[in-house]
Amino acid sequence: MNGARVEFRGLRRTFGTAVALDGLDLTVEPGELIALLGPSGCGKTTALRCVAGFERPDAGAVLVDGDDITRVPANRRDAGMVFQSYSLFPNLNARDNVAFGMRVRKAPAAKRHARAAELLELVGLPTHGDRYPHQLSGGQQQRVALARALALEPRVLLLDEPLSALDAKVRVTLREEIRRLQLSLGITTIFVTHDQEEALSIADHVAVLKEGRLEQSGPPAEIYDRPATPFVAEFVGTMNHLPGRLSGDEVEVIGQRLPVQGHTPGATDVDVLVRPETVLVTPAEDGEALVVTSSFRGSSVRLLLRLDDGTEILADLPGHDATRLAPGGRAGIRLVERPVLVAPRTAAPVEVLTAAE
Amino acid sequence: MAALTPTVLPDVSAPAHVPGRPRRVRVWRGVVLVVAALYFLAPLLASFIFTVNDPTQGFTLDAYGEIFPADGFAQSLLLSLGLAVATIVVVLALTLPAMLAVRLSAPRLRPVMEVVCTLPLVVPPITFVAGISTVLRWGPDYLATTPFYQTVMAIQNPSFPVVLVIADVVLALPFVYRALDSGLGAMDVRTLVEAARNCGASWPHVVFRVIIPNLKSGLASASFLTLALVLGEYTVARLLGFQPFSVWIVTVSGANAAMSVAVSIFSLLLTWLLLLILSTVGTRQRSGP
Amino acid sequence: MAETLATAPVDLPPGNPVRGGGSRTRSKGWTAALPLLVFVGLAFGIPALALLGGAFTSNGSLSSANLTASLQGAYLTALLGSVKLSALVAVVGAVLGTFLAQAVVTSRFRALREAVLTASGVLANFGGVPLAFAWIATLGNSGVLTTRLNLGDHGWSLYSFWGLALVYLYFSIPLMVLVVVPALDGLRPQWREAAQNNGASAWQFWRYVGIPVLTPTLLGGVVLLFGGAFAAYATAAAMVGTVVPLVTLQIADALTGNVLIGHENVALALSFDMIVVAGLVMAVYLPLQRRSARWLR
Numbered sequence: 022m023n024g025a026r027v028e029f030r031g032l033r034r035t036f037g038t039a040v041a042l043d044g045l046d047l048t049v050e051p052g053e054l055i056a057l058l059g060p061s062g063c064g065k066t067t068a069l070r071c072v073a074g075f076e077r078p079d080a081g082a083v084l085v086d087g088d089d090i091t092r093v094p095a096n097r098r099d100a101g102m103v104f105q106s107y108s109l110f111p112n113l114n115a116r117d118n119v120a121f122g123m124r125v126r127k128a129p130a131a132k133r134h135a136r137a138a139e140l141l142e143l144v145g146l147p148t149h150g151d152r153y154p155h156q157l158s159g160g161q162q163q164r165v166a167l168a169r170a171l172a173l174e175p176r177v178l179l180l181d182e183p184l185s186a187l188d189a190k191v192r193v194t195l196r197e198e199i200r201r202l203q204l205s206l207g208i209t210t211i212f213v214t215h216d217q218e219e220a221l222s223i224a225d226h227v228a229v230l231k232e233g234r235l236e237q238s239g240p241p242a243e244i245y246d247r248p249a250t251p252f253v254a255e256f257v258g259t260m261n262h263l264p265g266r267l268s269g270d271e272v273e274v275i276g277q278r279l280p281v282q283g284h285t286p287g288a289t290d291v292d293v294l295v296r297p298e299t300v301l302v303t304p305a306e307d308g309e310a311l312v313v314t315s316s317f318r319g320s321s322v323r324l325l326l327r328l329d330d331g332t333e334i335l336a337d338l339p340g341h342d343a344t345r346l347a348p349g350g351r352a353g354i355r356l357v358e359r360p361v362l363v364a365p366r367t368a369a370p371v372e373v374l375t376a377a378e
Numbered sequence: 379m380a381a382l383t384p385t386v387l388p389d390v391s392a393p394a395h396v397p398g399r400p401r402r403v404r405v406w407r408g409v410v411l412v413v414a415a416l417y418f419l420a421p422l423l424a425s426f427i428f429t430v431n432d433p434t435q436g437f438t439l440d441a442y443g444e445i446f447p448a449d450g451f452a453q454s455l456l457l458s459l460g461l462a463v464a465t466i467v468v469v470l471a472l473t474l475p476a477m478l479a480v481r482l483s484a485p486r487l488r489p490v491m492e493v494v495c496t497l498p499l500v501v502p503p504i505t506f507v508a509g510i511s512t513v514l515r516w517g518p519d520y521l522a523t524t525p526f527y528q529t530v531m532a533i534q535n536p537s538f539p540v541v542l543v544i545a546d547v548v549l550a551l552p553f554v555y556r557a558l559d560s561g562l563g564a565m566d567v568r569t570l571v572e573a574a575r576n577c578g579a580s581w582p583h584v585v586f587r588v589i590i591p592n593l594k595s596g597l598a599s600a601s602f603l604t605l606a607l608v609l610g611e612y613t614v615a616r617l618l619g620f621q622p623f624s625v626w627i628v629t630v631s632g633a634n635a636a637m638s639v640a641v642s643i644f645s646l647l648l649t650w651l652l653l654l655i656l657s658t659v660g661t662r663q664r665s666g667p
Numbered sequence: 668m669a670e671t672l673a674t675a676p677v678d679l680p681p682g683n684p685v686r687g688g689g690s691r692t693r694s695k696g697w698t699a700a701l702p703l704l705v706f707v708g709l710a711f712g713i714p715a716l717a718l719l720g721g722a723f724t725s726n727g728s729l730s731s732a733n734l735t736a737s738l739q740g741a742y743l744t745a746l747l748g749s750v751k752l753s754a755l756v757a758v759v760g761a762v763l764g765t766f767l768a769q770a771v772v773t774s775r776f777r778a779l780r781e782a783v784l785t786a787s788g789v790l791a792n793f794g795g796v797p798l799a800f801a802w803i804a805t806l807g808n809s810g811v812l813t814t815r816l817n818l819g820d821h822g823w824s825l826y827s828f829w830g831l832a833l834v835y836l837y838f839s840i841p842l843m844v845l846v847v848v849p850a851l852d853g854l855r856p857q858w859r860e861a862a863q864n865n866g867a868s869a870w871q872f873w874r875y876v877g878i879p880v881l882t883p884t885l886l887g888g889v890v891l892l893f894g895g896a897f898a899a900y901a902t903a904a905a906m907v908g909t910v911v912p913l914v915t916l917q918i919a920d921a922l923t924g925n926v927l928i929g930h931e932n933v934a935l936a937l938s939f940d941m942i943v944v945a946g947l948v949m950a951v952y953l954p955l956q957r958r959s960a961r962w963l964r
Contacts, residue, residue, distance in 0.1 A: 075860050095863040102864045108857035112879040122865030124875065166861075173865065410770040411779075414840075418790065421837065424805035424812055431811075472703040479699035487700050494707050500949045501715070502898030504915045505938035509714025511922055512721050512935065544710045551707070606792040612901035613915075617922055627796050628905055639804040642797035653789055 024052035024209035025099070025176035027072060031081035033233075034067050041067040042078065043233030049226075054203050054210040055238075056220035059230035060256065065213045068230070069179050072211065074098045085177065100177040101170030106186035108166055109154040115141060115165045116150035122173040140168035143202065160191040167199065171206070178203065178210040184219065196223050217257045221245060229253045247282065251364035254294050261300065261334050265293035265363060272363055275309075275328065275354060282360035291363040297323065299357040300336035304345045308353035310334065312346050326352060422646075429640040441640040448637070454626035460538060461622060462608040465546040466601050469554050472547070473600075477558050478589065481567045495555035498548050503613040510545060511618060536620060545614045546607065553603040561596015602653055609649060721935035733936035742917060742933070746940055749897055749914040752828060756835040757893035761885060763836070764843025764892075771844070772851040784848065787841035794838045794895075799905035802834045826907045834902060839892045846891060850884035883955040890952040894945055914941055 027049040034042040042064045049055045057065035070076040071083050074095030082091045090098060109118050117124070119140050120133040128136075141150055144164040154162055163183050170178060180199070184192040200223040203210045214220050220227045221241040228238040229252075237249040248254035265274035267289045272281050274293040285291070302310075302324060310326040313333070322343035324336045334354065338346075346352055429441040445451060473495075480487045498506070514530060533540040567589065574588045590597065612624040621629065623645065631638035725732040736742065771783045805812050806825045813819055824830060854877060862872040878885075900915040909916055914937060921934030 073860070073864055075863070095860070096866050096868055098864075100864070102861070104857045104861060106857075107855055108861045110858055110861070110876045110880070112876065121862070121867070121875065125862075125865060125867045125871050169861070169865065407770040407774060410766050414767050414770075418786070418837070418841075420812070421801040421805045424810065425801040427811045428804035472706055476700035476703040479697075484697060484700065487697070490704070491700065494704065496949070496953075497707070497711065499894065500942065500945050501711075502894075502900075502915070502938075502941055502945060504898065504900050504918050505718065505941050506711075506714060508918055508922060508935055508938040509718035512717040512931070513714050516717075548707065548710050603792070610792065610795040610797070610901075612795045612904075613919075616901075616904075617919060624796055624901070627800070631800065631905075635804075635809075639800045642800040645797050646793065646801075649792070650789060653785075 023174070023176055024207050025086045026051050026084075027177055027209060027211065028084040029068060029071075029081070030084065032068060032071060032078045032083065033080040034064075034071065034076060034078045040064075040233050042071075042081075044081070045230070045233065045235055047228055047235055047238060049209055049211060051209055052207045053225045054200065054212060054223060055226045055228055056212045056214055056224035057228050057230060058214060058217060058220040058257070059236075061215060063230040064233040065215075065230050066181055067233075069102075069181055069211055069213045072098075072177065073100055073102050073179055099173075099175050100179050101173060101175040102179040102181065103163065103166045103170045103183040105182045106159065106162070107154075109157075109162055109169075111154050114151050114153050115146065115157065115168075118154070118165055119168045119172050121169060126173075136172065137168075140172055141165070143171070144168045145198065158191075159187050160195055163187065163195060164198075167202075171202075171208075176209060178208045180210065180212040182213055182215070185214070185216070192219070199223065221257070227257075229256060231256075248294075248362060249283065251294065251362065254362055254364075259297050259335060261295040261297060262292040262364075263295055263332060263334065264366070265291050267291055267363065272361065274356065274361075275332075277356055277358075279356065279358065280360045281363055283362055285363060286365045288365060290366050292366050294362040294364060295334075295356055297335040297337040299359070300334055301355045301357065302326065302336045302338055302342075302346060303353045303355075304350065305353040306351060308351040310352050310354050312348050312350050312352055315343060315346060315348055317343075322346075324352075326354065328354075422643075425639050425643055429636050429643065432636070441634075441636040442644070444634065444637045445641055445644060448630060450621065450626050450629070451641075454621055454623045457538070457621070458609055458623035461542055461546060462605045464543045465550060465608050466604045468543060469547045469550050469604055470597065470600065473551070473554050473558060477555070477562060478567065478585070481562055482571060491555070495551045499552045503545075503549060503611075504617070506545065506548070507614045507617045510541065510614070514541070514618070534618075539615075539618070539620045541618065542611075542615055542620060542622070546604075546611060549611070549614075550604040550607050553607065554600040557600035557603060558593070558596050561593045561599075564596075565592050605652055606649055609645065718935050718938055721932045722939040723936075725932065733932045734939065736933050737936035737940055741912065742914075742937060745912040745914045745917040746937070746944075748828075748912040749941075750944065752832060752835070752911075752913065753893045753896035755832050756839050756896040757889045759832070760836050760839030760892045761843050761889045764840045764888065765847050765881075765885065767840065768844045768847045768851055772848060783844065787844040790841040791838055791845055794899060795901035796905045798834065798837060799902045802830075802837070803906065806830070806833075826910050828911055831903060831907060831911055834906065835896045835899065839895060842895060843888045843892060846888040847881070847884055850881055854880060883958045887952050887955045890948050890955075893948055897941070897945060897948075 029045045029047045032042045032045040033040075039062075041062075045064065045068055047055075047068075057068060059065050067076055071078050071091075072085075074090075074093060074097075078091060082089045084090070085099065109115075110121065113121065116134065116137045119137040120128075123133040123136060138147070138150060141147055144167050146161060146164050146168075149157065149161060149165070152161075154165075157165065166183070183199075184196055187195065196219055199212075212220070212224060221244070224241060226238060227241050227244045229236040229244065231252055237244060237253045244253060244257055248257060254260050263274050265272040267273075267281070267285055268278075270281050270285070271278045272291065272293055274295075279293070310328050313325045313327050315325075316323050317340065320340055321337050322340050324338070324343065324346060326334045326336060328334070336354070430437055430439060432438045432440070476487075476491060480491055514534065516530070533544070570588055570592065571584055574584045579588065610624055611622070612628075615622050616625050616628075627638055627641050627645070630641070722733055723729055723731065738746070767783070771780050774780060802810075802825060804810055806818070806823070807813065808819065808824075808826075810825070813823065813825075825834075858876055858880075859872055862876055867875065898915070900919065903911070903913050903916060904919065907916075909920065918934045918937050918941075921931060921937070
């Protein structure tokens with residue numbers, strides 16, 4: 022196992038008046054792939070750059086296998102990094118890009134080339150060694166960048182939104198390859214992304230950041246199913262905000278009583294957070310909801326429904342179930358019986374809904 | 379040069395307390411900027427001192443006072459400005475339609491345009507004027523009995539030598555081409571034109587209401603470069619025997635050294651003033667609607 | 668092709684049912700470019716032909732005698748003098764201009780950057796006679812600095828090869844700044860960081876990435892500065908007269924009849940030599956520029 026343990030301890034970094042990191046504490050276990058997830062400006066990239074050595078924290082420390090590396094210059098760190106885009110050296114072909122670190126370390130040319138060929142093979146570009154960056158597609162460039170980051174056998178791999186500049190399809194295949202490679206090499210990997218689907222699909226752990234602080238960290242399923250805070254619930258996946266009324270440790274929402282998970286706000290009038298896929302919709306002439314729109318997404322269909330009191334609800338259901346739920350029709354609604362998260366009532370639930378979209 | 383070497387030294391011991399770039403880098407930057415400022419300001423300051431410091435009287439502004447009444451001053455300056463205006467009008471009238479055509483309907487002309495507009499860079503003005511003077515000598519030698527003779531004589535009329543406009547247009551082509559090309563590159567001409575035509579605009583309307591307003595900064599820099607070129611153009615005018623402002627300065631320099639330097643400063647300030655006017659036109663457009 | 672056809676209907680004036688708009692559009696493209704092409708053909712072509720004709724005829728018949736003469740004696744000295752001066756100014760100007768540009772580009776003060784770029788735009792065009800006079804007033808025989816610092820006693824003369832080089836740098840360095848600033852802006856911070864991430868020091872980054880990426884631009888700048896210094900006439904004429912042998916001064920002398928009658932054609936041959944040198948230099952520049960444009964997209 023050649024992965025290292027990475028620890029962030031009370032990391033703080035400000036840029037002028039903007040606080041990028043506000044006391045971040047997080048531990049990444051050896052060989053684990055952790056995704057730092059959050060909206061732009063939440064400090065996730067700054068945290069990554071503190072590991073790479075491009076940013077120096079104002080306070081706190083970064084530890085790799087227990088050693089404080091905060092003051093180590095960037096070019097002496099044992100961490101390979103893949104940047105968002107266009108980071109390949111334009112004057113070098115793919116092979117020389119990959120071999121750059123070995124050239125800097127004065128490795129003999131034969132050894133460099135052998136290692137570069139090996140790495141290009143590993144990232145699926147065995148025949149592209151002679152191509153220059155401008156002759157490679159965006160996905161190929163990122164593969165070369167990945168090979169270059171791995172060339173010096175670092176103990177930590179840092180990925181700074183490496184897929185965000187790529188086409189949707191390439192993004193999915195490449196992220197799966199990154200995961201496969203990471204598992205086979207057993208390298209500790211920190212993956213920064215603002216795409217929650219990306220984070221959930223490949224990470225061992227997801228750490229959600231908000232305003233420079235850790236909001237929640239846990240396995241993807243836990244983050245999705247049991248978000249610790251309304252922010253996490255909102256940011257990861259889509260959430261309905263339905264008006265509810267607390268009574269004891271249960272909440273009453275559209276005619277159902279559901280157990281409440283996590284802590285409850287003081288007020289009795291609350292927003293109940295419900296995932297679209299936990300809304301069960303059945304066609305019914307006398308149903309309580311009106312189907313407003315229906316958008317087809319291939320395997321599933323997302324319906325926007327409106328209750329008679331004006332509450333709007335999003336519901337996801339399998340594509341073939343939705344054929345009888347055309348816009349304008351009526352439907353009955355039930356929620357899956359499971360604990361739900363509640364939040365203080367927001368003034369304009371509809372707006373939040375669209376924002377979550 | 380020793381002060382510049384730190385940039386290339388490896389960053390061995392990064393200072394512990396400075397986040398971001400090491401302090402050393404800032405030192406060489408400061409040194410470079412100070413040396414540059416000295417080098418570039420010294421002649422300007424020294425020239426000014428030269429003009430106001432009379433060995434016998436001390437401080438005096440006489441040199442500047444002598445400029446305006448000097449023989450030929452107004453005449454040559456007006457000639458230069460007239461040539462500049464004519465050159466700007468002609469060069470824009472020639473290049474703008476051609477460049478729009480290249481962008482809109484004849485992309486295959488692009489290499490031709492590029493070659494045509496780069497050629498004058500390859501040909502130093504002095505060789506150009508050598509060619510022109512040879513042609514002009516044909517006038518009396520071969521063409522005396524033909525109508526061409528009248529033309530050749532007419533373009534050499536000393537009160538407004540058209541031949542200088544022709545030469546200046548050729549010399550300005552590369553600069554105008556590049557300024558307009560970057561201006562046109564910054565906007566999507568094709569889409570703009572198609573959108574305007576789609577809204578029912580006529581061609582003149584498209585050119586004058588859509589393209590030119592969007593191209594203002596490109597046109598401004600093209601005009602400025604041409605203006606600076608014509609005002610400073612000495613080689614062609616001098617060797618063809620005309621006397622615009624730049625040649626006049628040399629003619630008066632023999633008589634009064636302080637005044638000729640004063641005129642130089644005056645012409646520099648004039649250029650700056652014009653640049654300022656043109657660049658405000660450009661910036662207002664950029665920050666505008 | 669498809670694009671031309673697609674725009675064709677839009678090109679038609681309303682109410683004009685002309686068919687075959689495609690070819691019409693294309694011919695309009697040519698027509699709009701025609702005045703420029705004709706103008707350059709006449710204004711540039713005729714003098715160029717006259718120059719060639721004059722350079723290669725002697726006493727009315729085709730000969731290379733003028734050309735041979737232009738590559739001998741004082742003429743050759745002048746040509747070499749010009750090449751030497753221009754090469755010196757180009758290389759030194761390019762190096763200093765690059766350092767100045769880097770100092771400006773890495774500065775956090777936006778106003779400084781704007782000021783330097785504007786000043787460069789003005790100074791790069793500040794050639795000719797006023798420039799010569801400004802330097803004469805500064806470092807000429809009775810110049811302000813010469814007299815204050817008693818430079819004359821130390822053997823200083825502005826009217827020399829080195830003096831001329833100092834003056835030429837005054838417009839060459841700003842020109843280099845204008846050329847190289849976009850290229851320096853095009854150096855992506857990711858490249859520096861990726862290099863660091865691979866263990867490279869600052870020097871190694873410049874050695875393996877920065878300088879190679881900038882090389883086309885730098886060489887392009889050198890070529891441009893060379894061309895500018897090589898073609899300069901006014902500054903030299905106003906400053907040194909004929910003290911420093913330069914090809915532009917020789918041509919002017921021959922044209923204005925300061926030398927023997929009948930040497931006009933040698934002047935034309937010298938001009939031809941100059942064009943050849945400038946053309947060679949340009950032939951180096953254009954491919955380089957294309958390459959750097961590709962890298963620094």
